[in-house]
Amino acid sequence: MKSRLCFLFMIVTVALSLNAQFTNSPVIGKDGSVSFSISAPGADTVRLIIDSRMDTLMQRQGDKWKLTLNNLEPDLYMYHFIVDGMKVLDNDNAHVLRDVKNVMNTFVLDPQADCPMAVHDVPHGEVRAVWYDSPTLGMKRRMMIYLPPGYELSRQKYPVFYLLHGSGGDETVWLEQGRTAQILDNLIATGNAEPMIVVMPNGNIDEQAAAGMTPDNNVQPTFAHKHWMDGTFEESFKDIMTWVENNYRIRAAKRYRAIAGLSMGGYHSLYISANQPEDFAYVGLFSPAISRMDQGKSKIYDDLEAKLLTQFKQRPKVYWMGIGEKDFLYKDNAEFRKLLDKNHLRYTYHESGAGHEWANWRDYLVIFTQLLFK
């Protein structure tokens, strides 16, 4: 009995020492209010930073600093504190994500239980971390695969959606900040999206995989890659398609293939689909890092206008562009739309608030995914 009690005592002691084990933080009210709190008795100022949405002072209440926010939109949020100039995480919240190298706390706001970024009580798809062979790049590379609920037990073939990340991202980011698995689970459960396979490769062709998953174990995630939008990723893209089509039950035809990406991934999607006009019926450009200064860097980027004419002659079912009105790439995107307009090429254009950020890209994924394979 003694040792049993001792064991329980240890567990309770450890639990108590781990910063209020049973506290949820932030505290989310039924009205959708979100209350933040941090203990910092000696601090002069404490700031709360939420994504690029907010940077505000907290109020001292005794040893604690507090702030309650109302009227936030349902979404996933990332935040941290700045205590007298030093970044500090919320130790009452174990949920963290990183944005490139910056680790932050996270919470999901879903007051009406209808946010497509939240986990709901619906069938869940399977997520796989796989290593594919890229003969073009001469390496094994990691990518993430989302399989729709029921894939394991069915014999059905599925359409496939290639979903590409931005500069500073890697194969994990669409699942982490992008909430791809939650969004797909929810849209498929309500019948708003077709069951599909989502393939999330790594677009940084200098690396085999995300930082920490390669033999340079402690390397840090970075924006700075040696090869960067130089055509190599686009040239090697068929290695990914071949591997996927060999390993999964795929409907391997243009009308069952989509490609989309954010920022650098939007740029990749633009040029991959323009260079492979026979392959993609659905193209999504999410705040794409469009620049038409790229000719001569690679044959991939040459003759874009002629390639687009060929691509649109074969009538993509959906050619979709989304961008935030404050995005620093807004003007470049407007130029690109002029090019499409001049040639009478039909596309869908979605303009949202905010800038070059995940709140937009998650929304774009929700919108674009519902257009696919119908």
Added chain:
Amino acid sequence: MKSRLCFLFMIVTVALSLNAQFTNSPVIGKDGSVSFSISAPGADTVRLIIDSRMDTLMQRQGDKWKLTLNNLEPDLYMYHFIVDGMKVLDNDNAHVLRDVKNVMNTFVLDPQADCPMAVHDVPHGEVRAVWYDSPTLGMKRRMMIYLPPGYELSRQKYPVFYLLHGSGGDETVWLEQGRTAQILDNLIATGNAEPMIVVMPNGNIDEQAAAGMTPDNNVQPTFAHKHWMDGTFEESFKDIMTWVENNYRIRAAKRYRAIAGLSMGGYHSLYISANQPEDFAYVGLFSPAISRMDQGKSKIYDDLEAKLLTQFKQRPKVYWMGIGEKDFLYKDNAEFRKLLDKNHLRYTYHESGAGHEWANWRDYLVIFTQLLFK
């Protein structure tokens, strides 16, 4: 050209603002030294905490606080700083892991490039997050599966190893702190372990999945579960085996089945294997939370001695126990060994340094895995 430059400028600006994007931290020397550094100009004291291995003061050097350590063993380490009593992470290190609710930075020390916990340039297995049906518990539940390199392309059947976590853990922890994928990749590549499938379920039967993966999106990970070592997990274990054997190419026979776990998972492994003597040829108890006060709580825990006699009459190929000499469960484990000795039941016993902690459990996984399916 202007917008192209503007885009590059934005990228560089964002990169610089993200706390020294190109710095690796901690700095690991070729001699295996590890140098920590944190900027905290106004602080009075800064401490460095490494797992349960070290809690030490850092030295001020100008605005920074520094410390270099030598002679650490090759392994995965978790650490954080305490700045004037406040927990602060290393903002130059994007690699973090959590222990129950406590988020910490992490690094891999591998000066000879031979540490089995590090990523090496070897073929990598696939990792899957799957949802299985548990009719016994009346819910869909999440578990993680490691498939050995080549599984996808072969038609071979594989042995299966069920690997269980401890109290405070969940289905992800053997992959995260436990480094199961790295350890298996490395041991299989060198021929020291047989290719096998590793199944990592969630042993907390109150929950479907790890915190954050269930409809109570913001719930925090915890030690405190309503149902806790009450026999329910053990009773529902055949649901897991059935699902795995239906969905993977498994050699479904006793000599190709292993079960092991740490702490609560060791306790689960002990009772599952004792109650299913026909199922497991290999049993591993890693610092098991053994207590023999459990009779009457569930038929699972009754008549242990008689069940062990039956189990050992059928000669398990390996019955392995490991514990640290400072583990608070050491005495309980010694009592259990006496019970085995009294009945002349043959087991392998491994005593290591340190206590109830991951440094031991990763080592035990390395040792135990090499004994399997030979």
